[in-house]
């Protein structure tokens with residue numbers, strides 16, 4: 304355990320009454336080396352970066368190629384989804400099917416937010432086996448590749464954010480960050496760092512749930528993302544097979560994909576930056592609403608190991624989800640930043656919008672009073 308960790312295991316969060324470990328400024332995750340932004344920290348080389356010269360890669364001339372099979376799949380998904388919306392809006396599919404689609408989107412979404420993101424990518428909390436199995440099943444319903452590949456890419460995104468080594472580098476524009484990165488060949492720097500982080504991400508494959516989900520991904524994908532979602536409306540309320548395929552597989556799958564894409568695009572462009580105005584990720588309420596709390600992205604890039612991905616008081620259903628499982632003992636060791644750490648960071652590098660957002664923390668008023676006294 305890092306010596307900087309405060310001994311506050313018994314502190315209770317006032318809102319959730321869930322045990323959290325509050326971590327201070329100097330805390331670094333020992334086993335997950337995914338929280339250091341190399342762009343702003345080039346003089347302080349982190350483990351495994353000694354052989355990586357990002358300047359060389361940034362100077363390199365690179366022309367991405369279109370990956371035609373991936374592009375064709377995405378065009379097919381989005382065209383069929385347009386037809387799916389038409390069927391839903393003109394009530395040509397049964398109401399129960401539409402209800403089932405959105406219920407599935409927002410249930411399986413926790414597999415991304417609380418699962419592959421906060422648990423496996425960031426190790427922001429720990430989960431017992433039943434919860435890990437549940438999260439792996441929910442994540443597989445979304446069809447967004449296997450846990451290992453997703454988490455690895457996400458670690459690369461955080462560590463090399465806004466550089467050529469970022470898989471969905473926002474500097475290449477909205478469309479590249481949203482979907483372009485999935486249909487274009489990756490920058491050599493991304494490939495280099497994916498290989499490098501495989502070596503430092505051994506914790507992922509140590510989890511048997513991650514190993515099994517990766518090994519049986521294709522049959523699990525077919526069963527949980529295609530066969531069951533299509534079969535359930537047909538079997539239980541006699542939806543037509545074609546409608547069920549269009550709406551309950553393709554449209555649902557594509558909507559979930561786009562909600563996740565919005566975190567990479569919208570939440571890196573439009574919103575405010577209460578914690579760090581020098582990075583591009585922002586606080587975006589609409590994305591948070593759609594993505595179960597994942598749009599508070601300025602906070603998340605500053606404190607990626609905080610299981611809440613936002614301050615308390617922000618709408619964050621995934622935090623409520625984890626809190627529920629903490630109460631029944633399936634989630635534990637929830638890591639969170641202290642209020643003073645958050646306010647100090649906001650005062651040092653925020654855009655000044657923290658005090659104007661939601662209810663101010665009393666400690667913010669205290670810090671602001673000190674700053675006023677400093678000026679006088």
Ligand SMILES: [Zn+2]
Pocket residue numbers: 460566567571584600604
């Ligand atoms: Zn991001």
Ligand SMILES: [Zn+2]
Pocket residue numbers: 420424425457461603607
């Ligand atoms: Zn993250």
